[in-house]
Amino acid sequence: xxxxxxxxNGIFAPGLFTxxxxxxxxxxxxAVSVVSAVVGVFTVIRGQSFAGHSxxxxxxxxxSGAFLVGANPLWGFFxxxxxxAGAMELFGVRRQQGRDMATGIVLGAxxxxxxxxxxxxxxxxxTTGATITILFGSMFVxxxxxxxxxxxxSVLALVLVGLLYRPLLxxxxxxxxxxARGVPVRAIGVSYLLAMxxxxxxxxxxxxxxxxxxxxIGPAAAALRVTxxxxxxxxxxGIIGLVVTWLGIVLAYDSYYWPPTGRRWPVSFFVVxxxxxxxLLSDLSSRLSARRVAARTTKxx
Amino acid sequence: xxxxxxxxxxxxxxxVAVVAGAVxxxxxxxxxxxxxxxxxxxxxxxxxxxxxIGVSTFAGLxxxxxxxxxxxxxxGKRGRHxxxxxxxxxxxxxxxxxxxxxxxxxxxxxxxxxxxxxxxxSNNQLLVTGLLGVASIAAIAALYRPLLxxxxxxxxxxxRGVGTQSxxxxxxxxxxxxxxxxxxxxxxxxxxxxMVGAPGAARLLTKRPLLALGLSVAxxxxxxxxxxxxxxxxxxxxxxxxxxxxxxxxxxxxxxASWRRSRPGHAARAPLSTALRLEDxxxxxxxxxxxxxxxxx
Numbered sequence: 001x002x003x004x005x006x007x008x009n010g011i012f013a014p015g016l017f018t019x020x021x022x023x024x025x026x027x028x029x030x031a032v033s034v035v036s037a038v039v040g041v042f043t044v045i046r047g048q049s050f051a052g053h054s055x056x057x058x059x060x061x062x063x064s065g066a067f068l069v070g071a072n073p074l075w076g077f078f079x080x081x082x083x084x085a086g087a088m089e090l091f092g093v094r095r096q097q098g099r100d101m102a103t104g105i106v107l108g109a110x111x112x113x114x115x116x117x118x119x120x121x122x123x124x125x126x127t128t129g130a131t132i133t134i135l136f137g138s139m140f141v142x143x144x145x146x147x148x149x150x151x152x153x154s155v156l157a158l159v160l161v162g163l164l165y166r167p168l169l170x171x172x173x174x175x176x177x178x179x180a181r182g183v184p185v186r187a188i189g190v191s192y193l194l195a196m197x198x199x200x201x202x203x204x205x206x207x208x209x210x211x212x213x214x215x216x217i218g219p220a221a222a223a224l225r226v227t228x229x230x231x232x233x234x235x236x237x238g239i240i241g242l243v244v245t246w247l248g249i250v251l252a253y254d255s256y257y258w259p260p261t262g263r264r265w266p267v268s269f270f271v272v273x274x275x276x277x278x279x280l281l282s283d284l285s286s287r288l289s290a291r292r293v294a295a296r297t298t299k300x301x
Numbered sequence: 302x303x304x305x306x307x308x309x310x311x312x313x314x315x316x317v318a319v320v321a322g323a324v325x326x327x328x329x330x331x332x333x334x335x336x337x338x339x340x341x342x343x344x345x346x347x348x349x350x351x352x353x354i355g356v357s358t359f360a361g362l363x364x365x366x367x368x369x370x371x372x373x374x375x376x377g378k379r380g381r382h383x384x385x386x387x388x389x390x391x392x393x394x395x396x397x398x399x400x401x402x403x404x405x406x407x408x409x410x411x412x413x414x415x416x417x418x419x420x421x422x423s424n425n426q427l428l429v430t431g432l433l434g435v436a437s438i439a440a441i442a443a444l445y446r447p448l449l450x451x452x453x454x455x456x457x458x459x460x461r462g463v464g465t466q467s468x469x470x471x472x473x474x475x476x477x478x479x480x481x482x483x484x485x486x487x488x489x490x491x492x493x494x495x496m497v498g499a500p501g502a503a504r505l506l507t508k509r510p511l512l513a514l515g516l517s518v519a520x521x522x523x524x525x526x527x528x529x530x531x532x533x534x535x536x537x538x539x540x541x542x543x544x545x546x547x548x549x550x551x552x553x554x555x556x557x558a559s560w561r562r563s564r565p566g567h568a569a570r571a572p573l574s575t576a577l578r579l580e581d582x583x584x585x586x587x588x589x590x591x592x593x594x595x596x597x598x
Binding site: 120 | 335384394396402416417488493497498501537540541543545548
């Protein structure tokens with residue numbers, strides 16, 4: 001019995017489940033990664049990874065602006081992700097050709113402004129930790145009082161994706177067919193950008209503004225490697241998102257005892273590393289199974 | 302502003318602007334803004350790691366930038382290119398965060414690596430930057446024709462025996478080299494802004510490839526010089542000025558291009574060279590050289 005206890009203690013460091021910040025991290029981090037994984041399925045299908053990433057980077061601008069004026073960073077992330085989505089739409093995100101450029105220009109300007117805000121903020125308050133928190137997140141400092149806000153925004157994003165499900169799928173397959181069938185392609189695109197902005201600004205808080213792409217793209221891309229059916233892909237993406245985030249939290253909590261000692265490794269690092277490995281594994285397995293199918297079809301004429 | 306300690310800053314920034322303008326021209330042409338965004342951020346992880354174990358920043362930057370460029374090129378060939386790029390990018394950033402969290406005095410260094418630091422450029426750094434800059438300009442000059450063909454008209458390139466796949470890899474390595482020299486100065490996040498804003502504006506102003514390349518270099522020089530001067534006067538981070546000026550130039554070029562198009566009688570007055578799209582011009586030039594030998598252009 002004591003052996004089992006020792007093993008359990010090795011995996012889950014003592015105090016993991018009794019600590020209040022860790023419980024909040026499990027709850028909020030888990031919910032946020034499920035939401036952004038689900039929203040991310042369409043980001044991957046529509047090939048908007050760069051746009052999703054840029055929304056997160058623009059969140060940096062908002063987060064640092066909020067830090068400068070002393071507001072809650074979540075609102076900074078959210079409002080700037082919204083502004084960014086609007087600007088990208090205005091500059092022509094719809095056309096495949098100019099999309100990369102438009103996104104890049106908005107992103108570059110946003111990062112420039114973020115640099116200024118962070119500089120002014122650190123000069124004014126002479127605290128430097130904020131840069132790290134805004135850019136790379138810190139799940140263990142989320143206040144429990146913010147849980148209702150996170151829950152509300154999560155539900156909003158999920159409802160949006162649920163409502164947009166069919167028209168989004170149709171316009172992802174073919175914009176022409178969709179508009180011939182009377183789907184307002186542009187309005188759908190804008191609403192989807194809104195859902196993406198919500199999901200990204202939530203994960204800006206948990207795993208950090210410039211890492212938020214990981215939870216948006218990673219689980220979804222891995223899920224689409226495993227299955228081609230959109231419904232199943234949503235389920236897979238949600239599960240992968242939840243598992244990597246929780247595992248990341250546990251590992252980060254344990255890493256207090258790892259070298260170089262005395263400091264916890266950042267949660268965001270574990271989450272991102274786990275997401276990349278899940279994607280690479282799913283890629284490998286899908287390629288292996290494709291080869292097996294090919295071998296079978298050539299053997300049996 | 303031109304005091305002794307600023308001279309190195311001006312020289313380094315000028316070299317960075319020339320290289321970013323030239324490499325960025327191809328970045329925009331190939332539509333690989335995302336890659337140009339990803340490689341510098343991978344370099345950030347390398348620089349953070351190098352400072353942790355006490356090696357030169359350039360070594361870490363270079364190793365990580367080249368590795369990530371190759372990884373994106375090779376792994377992204379199959380499957381979803383943009384998803385792979387995004388994941389490689391955030392993993393590198395996460396790694397950078399980890400390295401920095403191990404380091405004791407990380408906050409100010411993070412800021413410099415991400416958003417740039419022009420002051421305090423040492424003579425040694427000047428030398429390395431110069432060598433890398435010359436290497437990337439030489440590579441762009443040597444690859445100019447095949448890279449242009451492969452970027453703009455891949456079918457013609459393939460018909461002439463230019464491997465589009467190997468051109469992609471060559472281009473990624475050039476981006477990595479340009480990144481290595483630029484990131485310590487303009488920062489990992491803003492390197493990209495320089496590589497997209499100026500060439501994007503140039504591309505809107507002219508359709509002749511060589512002229513666009515020159516214009517791109519010129520605009521990026523203006524951006525960097527103004528940014529240094531403004532940063533010196535206000536003491537604000539240089540990245541702010543680089544990012545915002547890039548967007549300003551792009552928007553201005555866009556406005557100018559649409560104004561020029563909307564003028565009455567535009568199509569009738571325009572010479573043939575401006576009526577053709579850049580793609581068609583390259584195609585024409587390629588066919589022309591086919592009969593006249595490789596030297597004609």
